[in-house]
Amino acid sequence: MKRLIALGSAILLFAIVAAWWTNSRQPKPIVLIPTLTGKPEYCLTCHSGLREISPSHPIKTFGCVICHGGEALALDKNLAHSTLRGGANPSDLSVVQENCGGSNCHSGTAADNNDHIQRVMKSVQSTYAGAIANILYTFGVEPDLTARFGIHAVTDDVITTTTGVPALQVFDPTKQTNPSVLKFAANCLNCHINAQPLPGSQFDRLTGCAACHTPLPNLGEGQGVRGQIHELTTAIPYTQCNTCHNRGNYDLRTMSFIQRTDQPTTRLQDYYQPIAQFTKCEYTLDCIDCHTRAEAMGDGDIHSSMKDIQYIQCQTCHGTPTQLPQTKTLTNPNDIAFRLAQLNPVVDLKLGDTILVTSKGEPLWNTRVLPDGTYQLVGKATGQVFTFRPVIGSGCTQNGLDQSSAYCHTCHSVQR
Amino acid sequence: MSDLSRRDFLKLTTTTLLTISGALGVGALFRFLDYQTEPPAKTEFDLGPAANYPIGSRSLVPDVPAFLIHSQNGFSALSLVCTHLGCTVEQKGGEFACPCHGSLYNADGKVLRGPAQKPLRALRVEVNSNGNLILHTD
Numbered sequence: 001m002k003r004l005i006a007l008g009s010a011i012l013l014f015a016i017v018a019a020w021w022t023n024s025r026q027p028k029p030i031v032l033i034p035t036l037t038g039k040p041e042y043c044l045t046c047h048s049g050l051r052e053i054s055p056s057h058p059i060k061t062f063g064c065v066i067c068h069g070g071e072a073l074a075l076d077k078n079l080a081h082s083t084l085r086g087g088a089n090p091s092d093l094s095v096v097q098e099n100c101g102g103s104n105c106h107s108g109t110a111a112d113n114n115d116h117i118q119r120v121m122k123s124v125q126s127t128y129a130g131a132i133a134n135i136l137y138t139f140g141v142e143p144d145l146t147a148r149f150g151i152h153a154v155t156d157d158v159i160t161t162t163t164g165v166p167a168l169q170v171f172d173p174t175k176q177t178n179p180s181v182l183k184f185a186a187n188c189l190n191c192h193i194n195a196q197p198l199p200g201s202q203f204d205r206l207t208g209c210a211a212c213h214t215p216l217p218n219l220g221e222g223q224g225v226r227g228q229i230h231e232l233t234t235a236i237p238y239t240q241c242n243t244c245h246n247r248g249n250y251d252l253r254t255m256s257f258i259q260r261t262d263q264p265t266t267r268l269q270d271y272y273q274p275i276a277q278f279t280k281c282e283y284t285l286d287c288i289d290c291h292t293r294a295e296a297m298g299d300g301d302i303h304s305s306m307k308d309i310q311y312i313q314c315q316t317c318h319g320t321p322t323q324l325p326q327t328k329t330l331t332n333p334n335d336i337a338f339r340l341a342q343l344n345p346v347v348d349l350k351l352g353d354t355i356l357v358t359s360k361g362e363p364l365w366n367t368r369v370l371p372d373g374t375y376q377l378v379g380k381a382t383g384q385v386f387t388f389r390p391v392i393g394s395g396c397t398q399n400g401l402d403q404s405s406a407y408c409h410t411c412h413s414v415q416r
Numbered sequence: 417m418s419d420l421s422r423r424d425f426l427k428l429t430t431t432t433l434l435t436i437s438g439a440l441g442v443g444a445l446f447r448f449l450d451y452q453t454e455p456p457a458k459t460e461f462d463l464g465p466a467a468n469y470p471i472g473s474r475s476l477v478p479d480v481p482a483f484l485i486h487s488q489n490g491f492s493a494l495s496l497v498c499t500h501l502g503c504t505v506e507q508k509g510g511e512f513a514c515p516c517h518g519s520l521y522n523a524d525g526k527v528l529r530g531p532a533q534k535p536l537r538a539l540r541v542e543v544n545s546n547g548n549l550i551l552h553t554d
Contacts, residue, residue: 009433016440033457035502056516061503104501104531112531333520333529342518 026075034063041065041072043080054232056343067099091209093126093152093194100209110300113336120193120209122154123298123309128192130305131250132171135184138252141176147304151194156302163308164301183255190257191244198247198257205243212296215240234288234344237381238271241287246273268416277409279314281388286381290316292362293340299360315403316358317367317375319390322400327369328361329354337363346378459554466491466549476507482539482551483507493539493551494525500532512536 029042043064052059057067065072069085086092090099101107101117108114124130127150136142136149150168159166173185190198193211197203205211213232248259264270271283288296290312303309319325330337330353340363341349347366349355354369368376370387377386391398398407420428461480469475469491475484481496481504496505496512503516511528512521520529525536540552 005430005434009430009437012441013433013437016437016444035497035504038457058503058516061501061516114531338529339518339531 029073029075032059032063034059034066035061037063037066039063039065039072042075043070043072045075046077046080050230053230057232069099086208089206089208089210089214091206091213093121093208096120096208106209113339115300116209116297119294119298119300121152122156122300122302123296124303124306125193125296125298127151127154127168127302128171128189129168129302130308131188131191133304135181135188139178139180141178141181145304147302150302151189151192154302156300159301161299161301161303161308163303163305165304166302168302180255187256188250197243200259202247202259203243205240211244212236212240216243234340235346235381236286236288238286242270245287246271246276249273268414274416277406277413279409279412280414281386283414284384285377285386286379288380289366289377292358292364294360294362311360312358313403314405314408315391317356317364317377317388319392320400320403321391321394321396321398324390324392325375326357326359327354328357328363330363335363337365340365344380346380346383459552461551461553462544463549463551465547466543467547469549477551480539480551480553482553483512484541484549484551491541491543491549493541495537495539495553497537498532499527499534499536500530505536 027045030044030048032041032044033039034041041063044059047064064070068090069083071080071083074080074082084090085099086095090096096117097107103109104114106114107117110118120126127147129147129150132149132151133142133145133147137145142148147165147168149171151171153168153170155167156164171185173182176182176185189195193207196207197205204216206214206216210232213234213236215229215231215233215237246260248257250256251258260273262269262274268283272278282290291310292312295310295312299309315323315325317325330349330351333351337355338349341347347368349365356364356367356369356375358364364377366378366380370376374387374389377388378384379386396411398411461477461482463469463477463484469484469486471486471488473484473486475486476482476496477484477493483494483496485492485494494512497503498505498514498516498519500514500517500519503514505512505514505519505521510523512523512525514520514532517531518529519527519532521532521536522528525538527533527535542550542552544550
């Protein structure tokens with residue numbers, strides 16, 4: 001008995017010494033107590049070199065764990081990372097609600113303009129409903145172009161537009177028999193923000209919110225995987241949009257993706273595919289200078305096609321031969337325009353400023369009506385200042401009813 | 417040394433091991449029960465002599481963070497923690513602006529622009545027996 005006690009004591013002593021020794025080898029923790037949670041985190045012990053992710057998410061306020069998960073007090077790498085949500089990308093749509101959601105964050109209400117997650121989950125960027133509906137209709141599986149299937153199932157209880165649909169079921173390729181639809185399912189379900197990107201550095205991007213809002217270091221063609229930087233931004237350059245767009249086309253005969261084969265070296269060549277028609281402003285500006293948050297992230301409805309949500313035309317900023325573009329004078333300090341300008345402060349927007357607005361009332365907050373009746377736009381990604389005129393008085397002879405971009409391109413397209 | 421029998425040696429070793437591991441065990445137990453990852457956040461700040469803050473002064477106290485006001489009515493203080501998500505607001509002209517999401521408060525802490533809905537929190541200030549200003553954040 002005594003021998004057992006002695007053996008037990010020796011083991012205990014050894015265990016205590018081993019624990020002390022192990023503990024003494026741990027790095028001294030760097031403690032962060034974020035204002036928002038009030039709970040200590042040791043993440044900075046290893047990650048102190050990371051840049052602040054954005055001015056809207058200062059680490060002193062948010063810390064790391066509220067967005068990433070993980071074991072806040074672990075100093076062992078594997079243990080600390082064992083409960084991360086979404087790995088290195090907490091904005092992946094499979095975990096975005098847990099990481100970025102909340103009524104004060106990104107799953108609030110439409111009235112407060114912070115229902116980003118709800119809108120994105122219903123948008124064509126994540127449902128891919130438009131492509132699926134088109135293929136199912138083209139090959140006779142469905143009777144019309146109304147979307148019934150998406151990458152994920154989603155419902156919409158409050159439809160606010162004429163093109164909104166109430167629900168999508170999950171598109172399940174195993175229930176399809178048409179060979180072309182099966183090929184589509186096998187080869188073409190890559191262009192949505194739930195999917196991993198196609199191979200090749202030109203397609204490098206992340207999933208979820210980060211697909212658009214986390215820029216990738218531009219190392220150029222053939223430089224391999226670009227990696228990821230710890231940044232969220234609303235100053236999104238066209239190159240970020242082009243990680244999905246303008247990188248090729250789907251061939252409906254072979255039901256496969258054909259990459260563009262030219263090797264652009266200038267912005268003019270790179271912006272659009274060689275077949276595209278566009279004007280000077282379309283490639284000198286960045287996509288987000290014209291296209292709005294509702295177009296990119298959805299308007300809260302489920303739509304059957306990109307054309308149901310994409311509505312900005314040349315006339316949004318230039319008007320028509322008979323009408324000036326719509327404008328709005330900012331009189332409400334809580335106007336969403338101020339919040340958007342605050343997030344990307346390329347302009348100092350003030351009460352009383354008159355800006356352009358879209359036909360749906362979205363503010364083009366980076367524009368301003370100048371005293372001489374011309375307009376100014378500041379590039380959201382570049383900070384470049386552009387001035388431009390309305391169509392009225394320009395000598396444009398285009399029929400006022402035919403003012404979609406395709407008509408404008410007839411006279412104003414750029415030759416490459 | 418030669419007087420120590422094998423039995424006595426084992427007994428002595430056993431007793432020594434038991435004593436050491438018992439002491440360490442008790443020590444470890446106390447440390448475990450008493451363990452705090454971090455001390456609780458400070459809620460009381462000594463701002464030094466009240467005389468350093470004359471009537472009419474408006475002083476930034478970055479460590480809290482707070483804004484101390486000495487008016488004819490006495491001392492008062494505003495927390496500079498934004499009531500939206502907890503970022504530290506910055507003085508901008510006579511107002512306080514949140515650099516994170518753009519909330520704007522007037523000089524009294526009232527919301528001028530969201531997304532914050534509630535005014536900046538008023539903090540308690542008192543002068544202690546030494547004549548020092550004590551700011552409470554709890």
